[in-house]
Every structure is written in structure tokens, then in C-alpha cells.
Amino acid sequence: MYVSVFIALASEGTDVRALFELTLLDQSGKGKHKVHSHFDRALESGPYTLKYRGSMWGYKRFFRRTSLETSDYLKDDCLAMHCTVGVVRTRVEGPKQYTISVPPSDMGQNLKYLLESEIGSDITFQVGDEAFKAHKLILAARSPVFRAQFFGLIGDPNKEIVELADIEPSIFKVMLHFIYSDDLPDLHEITGSTSMCTSTIMLQHLLAAADRYGLDRLKQLCEARLCEEVSADTVATTLSLAEQHHCLQLKAICLKFAATNLGVVMQSEGFRHLELSCPSLLSELLETIASVDEKPNLMSSKKRSGSSIFGIDLVADGAAAESVNPNVRRIRRRL
Numbered sequence: 001m002y003v004s005v006f007i008a009l010a011s012e013g014t015d016v017r018a019l020f021e022l023t024l025l026d027q028s029g030k031g032k033h034k035v036h037s038h039f040d041r042a043l044e045s046g047p048y049t050l051k052y053r054g055s056m057w058g059y060k061r062f063f064r065r066t067s068l069e070t071s072d073y074l075k076d077d078c079l080a081m082h083c084t085v086g087v088v089r090t091r092v093e094g095p096k097q098y099t100i101s102v103p104p105s106d107m108g109q110n111l112k113y114l115l116e117s118e119i120g121s122d123i124t125f126q127v128g129d130e131a132f133k134a135h136k137l138i139l140a141a142r143s144p145v146f147r148a149q150f151f152g153l154i155g156d157p158n159k160e161i162v163e164l165a166d167i168e169p170s171i172f173k174v175m176l177h178f179i180y181s182d183d184l185p186d187l188h189e190i191t192g193s194t195s196m197c198t199s200t201i202m203l204q205h206l207l208a209a210a211d212r213y214g215l216d217r218l219k220q221l222c223e224a225r226l227c228e229e230v231s232a233d234t235v236a237t238t239l240s241l242a243e244q245h246h247c248l249q250l251k252a253i254c255l256k257f258a259a260t261n262l263g264v265v266m267q268s269e270g271f272r273h274l275e276l277s278c279p280s281l282l283s284e285l286l287e288t289i290a291s292v293d294e295k296p297n298l299m300s301s302k303k304r305s306g307s308s309i310f311g312i313d314l315v316a317d318g319a320a321a322e323s324v325n326p327n328v329r330r331i332r333r334r335l
Contacts, residue, residue, distance in 0.1 A: 001065045006058030007083065009050040017047040020057060021084040028072035034063070039086060047088045108181040111138065115180040123150075124161050130169040132176060142179045144214040171205045178210075178218045184225070200226065200234045204241050211245045223250045230257050236270030240278050255281075259288040 005022060021037040036059065038048075048057045068074060114120070114135065121133035136157070139146035149155050149162075164172065170190060177185050187199045207222035209215075226238050227250060235254050242251035258265045265271055274281060 002061040003063045003065055003068055004058065004060045005062040005081070006056040007085070008056040009053055012053050016050045017088040018050065018057075019047055019086040019088065022059070022062075023082040023084075024063065024073050025080040025082060026072050027075040027080055030072065032072070034073065036062075037084075039084075108183065111180040112177070114138075115176060123159070125172065126161060126163045127167060127169045127172045130173075132169075132172060134176060134179075139179060142215065146213065167209055168205060171202065171209050174202070174206055175209050175213070175215070175218065178215065178221075182217070184218075184221055196229055196231070197233060200229045200231075200238070203229070204238060207241060207245060207247070219245070219247075223247050226250060227253050230254060232261055232264040233268050234270060235261075235265055236268055236274040239281060240270075240274055243278055243281055255285055255288040258285055262289065 007020060007022075009016060019038045021035065021039055023036075024034040026032045026034075050057065063073075068079075073079060118133045121135055123134050123136050123139070125132045125134065136146070136150045140150055141147075147155075150157055150159065174185060174187070174190060177183075187202050191198050191202060203222050203226050207219055207226065210218035210222060223242075226241075230238060230253065235257050239251060239254035239258065241247070242254055
């Protein structure tokens, strides 16, 4: 003989599709419960449908009676059972061909219009000979530096004019454009030049401004664009900038580019500036050169006795390399 266990639908209404889990609890404290579960079954085969009040689901032969009477499941002639019921709700989806097109967000365009129209502006920046009107709340929402300047402990929320002497008007204009619209404008249109070098110089100044005002996304956008525009003429100045503003990815790219195009890079004005302003980067450039697999312009063979690069003697057979340029700190590296 067996003990039977069933679950019955007690309510009136529509059909109910459900999954069940029945647990006969071990009352000895050993935790050896007897579990019958359908929650691990696929929905296509798992749910049971109870169609009317009184309809049932369960096990006719749940447990042998003689075994149950001497088991740890029985205590003081009582059984303890736990029942979990999961009701499956059916959602009818509309045909995929019926769609409603939602236009992209125009928040940036709206805020850009607010900047250009000067409606509600409450702060004026005097940058050189140009004046820019803006909104303190928007600036504070976008930049932690402006937030502290206007609303911080030592900030002045009533300040109406701010003079900036260490940033170019064109750079500040682009930075304001980004703060309001969250994108970069066409730099060639702003500078009136199609020169890639002009665009790169502006991006370099813009990156420095973004770092100063805590505009991390603008800084990353500038890094990405500078990476795209890296060239023999600009890589040295971009490398120096990346070092100053902790742009690790941009720095690594510049080092690799300079190492693989060393001949033409050394002829640039930027490289001579790099030698004087950031001699520590020359040491890192040496290490990058050593790690580059293809070095046809540096050494014709690993057995070659040595060569000289920007005043640093390179020896390929493992000997020490030492700087002989008085403008560059003395460097010792093993290649």
C-alpha cells in the first residue's frame, strides 16, 4: 500500500498552468528530504493544466506506507510537507511585422539649442576676447570641477562672470559644445582648415582641457581621435601629452608607432621637444623598440655589433646601452 499526495484547484476561473514541487521533510534533522520537482523540466513539457475547480495533480503512489511508518519523515504520527507551486502566465505577442519606430534621443540637440540661444543663461565666461554664456546647473551636472566652483563648499553660486586665461577660446567653445550635446563637432569646420595636423593640435589641447575639468568621456573621445590621426609629425607631441595626462592606451599606441617608424619620427620637431621635455619616455621607447618583432630599419641582424638611436648606443648582443646625449638623462638598458 502507498500513501498518495495530490494538489487540487480550489478556485473557479480560467485554466491554470503550473509547475509543482513536493517535499516530504525529514523530521530527524538530518536534512534527507524527499523531493519531487518539475521545475527543472522544459516549459513545453513541464507545466500541468488544471481546468476546473477540484481538478488535481499529484502522485498516487508517493511513498510506500510500511516504509513511511518507520522512517524519519514521521514524527508523533505526523508528516510535514512543503509544496511549491509556480503558475505559468502566457503572454500573447503581436506579430513582429507590426513595429513602431522610435526616433533617437534629441536631448543633445535641445541642450545645444539652449546653449546657442543663451536662454536662461546665468554665467558668462570671458576667454580672451570672446565671451561665452552658459548655465551653471548644466555645467555642474557634467563637470565635477564646475560643480565645486559654483556649488561646492568654497564655491560661489552667485558668481556671474568667470575669466579664463589659460585656455584658447576655440578650445573652450568645443568643450562647451560637448558638455551640452555629448558629442564632438567637426573640428575642421571650426578651425577652417582641412589639415590633419591642425585637427591633431586642437585635439591635444582639448584632451588637456577635458582632463582639467573632469570630462572623462570627452577625454576618451579625444584619445580615440588622436589614435586615428597619429602620424610621424605628431606622434612625439601626442606621446608627451599621453604621459602628462595618464592616457595609458594612447601612450602605448604612440610608443609602438614611434618604434616602428623611428627614422621619420626622429626628424620631426616634436621628437626634439620630447628629448628635452620627457627624457624618461626615451627609456620606454627603447624597451618598445626591443619588443617589436619587425626591426628592419633598426638592425639587419641580431649579431650586428651595434647602432645609435637619438644619441643612445644600442648593442644587440646583450651589452649595456648608455646615453651619450648631454640633453638626455643617462640610460642603461639591456636589449
